[in-house]
Amino acid sequence: MIPVSDETGSARGGKLNAQPDVGPVGRVLGTADATPLQFWTAVNPGSYLQLDDVVVTKRDLPDREPVTIAGVVTQVRARHEGAQFDSDVFAIADGTLPAMVQEAAEITTTRVDPELYVPPAPGAVVHRATGDARDAALHFDRMERRVPMGTGRDGVPVFLNADFLDGTRGAHVSISGISGVATKTSFATFLLYSVFRSGQLGADGTNARALIFNVKGEDLLFLDHPNTKLDDRTREAYALLGLPAAPFPDVRVYAPPRAGDSSGAPDVSSRLTGVDAFYWTLAEFCDTKLLPYVFADADDERQQYTMVVHSVTAHLNRYAVPAEGGISIDGKRISSYQDLVDHIVEQLTDDDTRSTWAGSAVNMGTVNAFARRLINSKRDLSRLIRGDLAQRRPHQIKTADSAQVTVVDLHNLPDRAQRFVVGVTLKTEFEEKEKSGTGRPLLFVVLDELNKYAPREGSSPIKEVLLDIAERGRSLGVILIGAQQTASEVERRIVTNSAIRVVGRLDPAEASRPEYGFLPPAMRQRALLARPGTMFVNQPDIPVPLCVEFPFPAWATRKSESGPPPAETLRSIVQGADPFAVVGGRSGADDDIPF
Amino acid sequence: MTRMFVDAWDPSYGSSFEGDGADGPGSSSSAQVDLDVEVPAAEWAPMDVSAGARVPDVVFLVDGVRRNDAGLWTAEEDGTTYAGLAASYAAGVVRCDLARGVAELAGARVSRGLFTASPSATDVQAGSVRYEVHRISGTGEASKLPAAVQGPLTALEIEISAAARDGGSDGTDLLIVDGPLRNRRQLPRTIGYVKTQQKHYLPAAQEAIVPRLRPGQRTPVFHLGTVWGGWSWYLRLPGSSGAPWSGIVRVECSPELSPDQAIELAGVSVATLPRFASSAYKDPRAPQNLVPIAGLERRLRGMLGDARVLHRALSLATSHGR
Numbered sequence: 001m002i003p004v005s006d007e008t009g010s011a012r013g014g015k016l017n018a019q020p021d022v023g024p025v026g027r028v029l030g031t032a033d034a035t036p037l038q039f040w041t042a043v044n045p046g047s048y049l050q051l052d053d054v055v056v057t058k059r060d061l062p063d064r065e066p067v068t069i070a071g072v073v074t075q076v077r078a079r080h081e082g083a084q085f086d087s088d089v090f091a092i093a094d095g096t097l098p099a100m101v102q103e104a105a106e107i108t109t110t111r112v113d114p115e116l117y118v119p120p121a122p123g124a125v126v127h128r129a130t131g132d133a134r135d136a137a138l139h140f141d142r143m144e145r146r147v148p149m150g151t152g153r154d155g156v157p158v159f160l161n162a163d164f165l166d167g168t169r170g171a172h173v174s175i176s177g178i179s180g181v182a183t184k185t186s187f188a189t190f191l192l193y194s195v196f197r198s199g200q201l202g203a204d205g206t207n208a209r210a211l212i213f214n215v216k217g218e219d220l221l222f223l224d225h226p227n228t229k230l231d232d233r234t235r236e237a238y239a240l241l242g243l244p245a246a247p248f249p250d251v252r253v254y255a256p257p258r259a260g261d262s263s264g265a266p267d268v269s270s271r272l273t274g275v276d277a278f279y280w281t282l283a284e285f286c287d288t289k290l291l292p293y294v295f296a297d298a299d300d301e302r303q304q305y306t307m308v309v310h311s312v313t314a315h316l317n318r319y320a321v322p323a324e325g326g327i328s329i330d331g332k333r334i335s336s337y338q339d340l341v342d343h344i345v346e347q348l349t350d351d352d353t354r355s356t357w358a359g360s361a362v363n364m365g366t367v368n369a370f371a372r373r374l375i376n377s378k379r380d381l382s383r384l385i386r387g388d389l390a391q392r393r394p395h396q397i398k399t400a401d402s403a404q405v406t407v408v409d410l411h412n413l414p415d416r417a418q419r420f421v422v423g424v425t426l427k428t429e430f431e432e433k434e435k436s437g438t439g440r441p442l443l444f445v446v447l448d449e450l451n452k453y454a455p456r457e458g459s460s461p462i463k464e465v466l467l468d469i470a471e472r473g474r475s476l477g478v479i480l481i482g483a484q485q486t487a488s489e490v491e492r493r494i495v496t497n498s499a500i501r502v503v504g505r506l507d508p509a510e511a512s513r514p515e516y517g518f519l520p521p522a523m524r525q526r527a528l529l530a531r532p533g534t535m536f537v538n539q540p541d542i543p544v545p546l547c548v549e550f551p552f553p554a555w556a557t558r559k560s561e562s563g564p565p566p567a568e569t570l571r572s573i574v575q576g577a578d579p580f581a582v583v584g585g586r587s588g589a590d591d592d593i594p595f
Numbered sequence: 596m597t598r599m600f601v602d603a604w605d606p607s608y609g610s611s612f613e614g615d616g617a618d619g620p621g622s623s624s625s626a627q628v629d630l631d632v633e634v635p636a637a638e639w640a641p642m643d644v645s646a647g648a649r650v651p652d653v654v655f656l657v658d659g660v661r662r663n664d665a666g667l668w669t670a671e672e673d674g675t676t677y678a679g680l681a682a683s684y685a686a687g688v689v690r691c692d693l694a695r696g697v698a699e700l701a702g703a704r705v706s707r708g709l710f711t712a713s714p715s716a717t718d719v720q721a722g723s724v725r726y727e728v729h730r731i732s733g734t735g736e737a738s739k740l741p742a743a744v745q746g747p748l749t750a751l752e753i754e755i756s757a758a759a760r761d762g763g764s765d766g767t768d769l770l771i772v773d774g775p776l777r778n779r780r781q782l783p784r785t786i787g788y789v790k791t792q793q794k795h796y797l798p799a800a801q802e803a804i805v806p807r808l809r810p811g812q813r814t815p816v817f818h819l820g821t822v823w824g825g826w827s828w829y830l831r832l833p834g835s836s837g838a839p840w841s842g843i844v845r846v847e848c849s850p851e852l853s854p855d856q857a858i859e860l861a862g863v864s865v866a867t868l869p870r871f872a873s874s875a876y877k878d879p880r881a882p883q884n885l886v887p888i889a890g891l892e893r894r895l896r897g898m899l900g901d902a903r904v905l906h907r908a909l910s911l912a913t914s915h916g917r
Contacts, residue, residue, distance in 0.1 A: 082890050082893055082894055084877065084893075085877055087877075088877075091886050092698065093696055094693075094696055095691050095692055095693050095695065095696040095697050095698045096691055096693075096698055096870065096871050096885075096886045096887055097698055097886050097887060097889075097890040098689040098691075098698040098699055098700050098887055098890045098891055098894065099698070099890060100699075100700075
């Protein structure tokens with residue numbers, strides 16, 4: 001075939017496309033290589049293509065059905081044809097030099113049907129894909145269960161394949177983006193909402209539980225409060241996605257006890273009702289071997305003192321006896337974390353008792369290293385590990401007994417305490433799951449600042465729990481929705497185990513790291529200026545990340561926009577869960593009766 | 596000491612004035628020249644743009660390009676042989692809407708021909724392209740064939756320039772034809788634009804005026820009495836090197852116009868053309884090769900198609916025919 005023809009406006013390839021309703025937007029270019037996976041399209045004068053538009057073209061083959069090649073626009077460019085010098089633009093604008101503005105769009109193939117990887121023929125007509133063609137191009141037609149996650153640039157819903165979310169074929173979500181504008185937590189909560197309310201996961205979706213750690217501000221504490229700023233446009237956006245615009249129906253919020261408060265009242269300032277305090281009793285602390293979680297690097301082989309950590313843990317586990325909330329060890333009654341620390345340090349520094357606590361081969365330097373760290377933890381953890389509160393009072397975070405969504409508020413806690421809560425809670429939940437041996441009900445764990453809990457370097461008990469979840473959680477029904485500013489600083493095995501990768505606005509230096517290799521270059525550049533509410537979602541089904549705009553939350557994200565709280569939150573968990581609660585406590589009394 | 600100037604034109608295009616003389620056109624013309632059209636011959640002096648000169652909002656510029664795609668030889672039944680030339684040529688019109696600041700291709704047509712004296716030659720279909728046979732009278736030596744292309748090309752230019760104005764003409768537009776008008780003189784409001792000066796038309800006294808022109812000035816209108824003659828004048832474009840004859844173009848219009856009409860056109864041309872002058876670093880024939888013409892030629896060359904592809908297609912087509 002000769003690329004020179006005197007026919008102007010020939011209809012080459014025009015008959016191939018069987019979509020008379022959608023006008024052609026251009027033709028495949030012949031001046032750049034057209035390959036099966038990527039090709040350029042010249043855009044018709046008067047038409048336009050924007051990034052993320054979905055297009056489709058066809059290629060006729062001898063003796064075979066035609067091949068449909070569909071793709072998304074990953075780059076667009078416009079240039080003056082007929083201009084040689086940069087300054088020619090002035091002559092063109094002046095009206096003296098004839099030139100033509102020609103736009104071209106780079107198309108990255110998303111689907112070839114039937115799977116015959118031939119390039120599209122230059123000159124072939126390219127159509128905008130709509131309706132079924134668009135669904136096919138983005139593989140939505142092959143998704144049995146599609147979880148809506150927002151709309152594309154064209155305002156039509158885009159979906160997530162539930163198979164890659166619930167562990168059927170993959171699990172875990174990794175969300176990256178800079179703080180403030182990337183809206184990582186908002187997207188995570190919206191995704192959860194969609195899983196719970198879209199009905200796509202059937203009974204799994206209804207029974208699923210979510211455990212959300214609130215690390216910053218109190219913005220996740222109002223998930224069950226309607227958003228007063230919700231307008232009709234947002235409601236329409238929800239309707240378009242087939243979701244009701246409502247807050248989460250069933251939420252329970254846990255907060256740490258107020259520091260220095262002996263009653264154990266939860267430490268929150270904006271949400272006043274329906275918040276319960278969580279803490280661990282000293283007996284639980286000793287019995288379930290929680291001491292290693294006090295230390296950030298307790299599993300690090302390079303640290304000598306970790307040996308002491310483990311032998312002290314074992315000692316406490318063996319000899320501590322519960323006694324009225326506190327414990328009794330070596331004949332001594334201990335009723336607070338400070339006392340426990342003091343007692344351990346005293347025993348370790350005493351030459352007579354050291355060997356029974358830490359073994360015989362430990363030198364004094366190692367003991368001191370341990371003691372120094374342990375003493376440091378007193379201030380941070382004393383409000384969480386208690387010996388002065390009633391044991392029967394429910395105080396543990398347990399998603400199985402909790403509401404559909406369990407929010408654990410950590411934002412008031414210092415770093416070490418946050419790590420302790422996350423580590424212990426996840427370990428407990430994961431062990432529960434292991435014990436039950438079934439992957440159902442699903443448990444979604446939303447954890448921001450994953451780089452803090454599972455950093456790329458070093459080792460810690462918390463990181464081990466997260467790695468366990470990342471690697472085995474899929475079969476046990478524990479799905480990690482991790483968010484971080486920088487995926488490059490998170491343990492690689494956690495990132496690689498995430499089937500779904502989401503990127504919001506990125507830091508320029510971060511965007512160039514190999515962790516974001518799944519983003520095509522143009523999209524990587526766009527991620528630098530993504531607006532809040534815009535995310536790029538990569539899922540294993542679709543070879544190109546999709547640009548998603550998700551609607552404004554239908555639930556309150558701060559006190560000022562929160563509507564009236566639902567009636568259930570006015571009742572305390574104390575009444576709800578404690579069988580020894582005041583008679584009638586479950587019957588809907590609206591006031592919190594102190595225990 | 597003699598002052599020297601480097602000619603602005605790329606040497607491969609020759610010079611903007613050709614001939615033996617170092618400053619000005621070479622051969623003298625034998626044409627009858629009437630110098631007293633605008634001002635008496637004795638009062639000739641450079642003329643500025645007149646205050647009331649009208650600049651048309653719309654200027655059309657017509658040009659054509661040609662390329663020899665392949666030389667051919669025919670083998671006739673009777674054993675004789677004729678030379679042939681397969682050529683592609685194209686003509687186009689640029690419509691410069693100066694008021695709106697838009698220059699667009701108002702029309703372009705590509706044609707291909709097989710020029711030969713062979714009585715038995717037929718059209719050649721080379722791939723998707725057809726070379727229509729143009730039979731030449733006479734012996735048809737290979738050296739004369741290229742000149743034969745000019746006729747169809749000029750015809751194409753006339754056709755296209757008439758068609759360009761069909762789209763709407765306000766009656767005040769101006770059509771600029773690249774090269775002498777020749778048989779295009781019947782087009783209305785048209786000037787011919789001659790880039791290279793090959794002949795002396797003016798007597799020495801008046802010709803001395805020409806190097807004295809400053810950019811944007813013209814000579815008075817004079818009348819040439821040759822076959823293709825008509826009203827004519829010289830003007831200097833801006834951006835010339837300063838050499839005596841650099842940036843000088845000769846403009847002509849149809850002899851059928853009245854002297855007043857010709858003078859008016861001269862005024863229009865001197866107000867219009869300088870705007871289109873090209874700059875030396877962009878165009879090897881600056882400033883005479885006008886910017887729209889250069890752009891048009893580039894577009895037209897692009898439309899001719901790839902020479903190597905056509906050459907190969909022709910070779911294939913002719914070898915299949917054997």
